[in-house]
Amino acid sequence: MSWFGSDDDDEPEFDESDVRVRPNPKANRPRTKRRPAHDDAISGLVLSVDRGRYAVLVDEDGGDEHEIVTSRARELRTNAIVTGDRVRVVGDTSGAEGTLGRIVAIEDRSTLLRRSADDTDKVERVIVANADQMVVVVAAADPEPRQRLVDRYLVAALDAGIRPMLVVTKRDLADPSEFLSHFAGLDLEVFTSGRDDVPLERIGAELVGHTTVFVGHSGVGKSTLINALVPDAGRATGHVNEVTGRGRHTSSSTVSLRYREAGGSGWVIDTPGVRSFGLGHVDPTHILDAFTDLAELAEECPRGCTHLPDAPDCAIVEAVAEGRLGDRGPARLDSLQRLLTTFRLSP
Template sequence: MSWLEPDDEDDDEFDESDIRVRPNPKANRPRTKRRPAHADAEIARVLGVDRGRYTVLVDEDGEHEREATAARARELRRAPIVTGDRVRTVGDTSGDDGTLARIVGIEPRTTLLRRSADDTDQVERVIVANADQMLVVVAAADPEPRERLVDRYLIAALDAGIRPLLVVTKTDLADPADFLSHFDGIDLEVFTSGRGEMPIGRIGAALVGRSTVFVGHSGVGKSTLVNALVPTADRATGHVNEVTGRGRHTSSSTVSLRYRGSGGTGWVIDTPGVRSFGLGHVDPANILRAFTDLDEIAEDCPRGCTHLPDAPDCAIVEAVAEGRLGPTGVSRLDSLQRLLATFATR
């Protein structure tokens, strides 16, 4: 038989049903991105984060207030969840040993305190959510206070719409008057403390009914202050290196602690000590808005006015020179310009 001739024994017609089709698991997955409504979710406050697990407070101030451990739902894997967040939780929220709840949503935030890795980094890093006060802790000496670092804290607070407070510790080692004079023009409540003299009552009164984030350079006494305000906090304290003049990092994570005082309760949010605070994410317009009287006058400034000393036809500079802002006008303008200059040279 020629190889061109058909083979009668193998001339059966081809049948597609003879082919074995492998199942495709992806084809069976639903294409919708709709998620369950979780109508039974409970609102909880995030107290801290540790290696992908969140300590949350369920039924805050309620009859069944309790702490529970939770993990984030898969649909939130790209969303930052930070201390201070109000989240929606489902699953086992009893808080019993070995139980794990699940975070399925984040409630709208009122404020976000952010910083960038450096001044050129436009990627913001959320530190705390829903804080309404920032308490900046500095030492009068050992280590020496850094005006520019405090300026950066203030800029970040003003950008976030958070009220700043200032505590100067170790005033028994040095007089902080010269340092504090740099902030005369800012609406800033200041507390001072030295050895044996810590105004816990006054500071505590400012915390009642508020969520206050504590920030400060390592070694300034921030953890000592937190422990005095919240005796159960047990935050580690350190010392300043005699050679470098720098403090040792003691707080390694951000946690929310409940303050209980004679006037009521509040939240103390302790953060790790930092030596730098990038401002790459800040909108400079928010700095001026914090100086409400100067912001109104700025409406008469030329477009693009920097409000710095060399700015031509600046309405604020002219108003201060003419004495229209009273005795505090000079100091307030100086404070504004210093903050704007710090931001401009970032």
């Protein structure tokens, strides 16, 4: 039989258009944005991040709390997953050696502590998620305290809606009174400590029921303080270089640690020491919002008022000059203006 033409009327005629090509199912399958529902996913808390692997605590409230190692799902490849994140995990969540779970979703975050490379860089680097408190650790000496760096931490905390606190270490080496006077106008809880006098109970009482991120310049004693609060933390400690006056970076990663005491528990997040802290991402209105008494007065300011000393017809400046805020008014205004100026300056 001839397939391409025949003199026999009973035989069908075919040409190349009649040949049916078998499709490639993978190449011709329509793309879809639908993703698995992951109804079997369980909740977890990211404790640390290390080169694409995430230590996650699961069954935190189920009585079988344990740590697992996870990777991120492909659909989250453009999303930053950081210490403190609450996530959804599938796969092997037994925590057995050699097993690997998979993070498939990041739950809504209550706060984000961020920094930028410098004040002109709008690209933010997320440090931790869901912290509601920040402890700024600074040394009274060795290394010398840096007011502007502390100001930057405070601005970042206020922008994120995080309550800041201040711990001054090495009180036995220098009197921190003059340094602390710069922060007199702030509603800021301050703790001071010396070599043999660390107020662990007072600091610890503030940690219960909270997630608290600890930040500070290298060499100020931050890791030493965390080791005292969390005895099994095992955070590396270092010393200050006698020539440069700078501390050595001892904490190389951000890690979340459980704080426990008789009155309850909380989470302590240790971060690597830094020497600069960019604020390119900050919304300056958040700084004013932290000064509730001054924010009310600002409603009477002209549109676009900077609230700085040279701002014309600033209602806050006028109220302080007239004594309407009492003896504390000038210190409050000075703190606000210093933080607003800090936001506008380079490190």
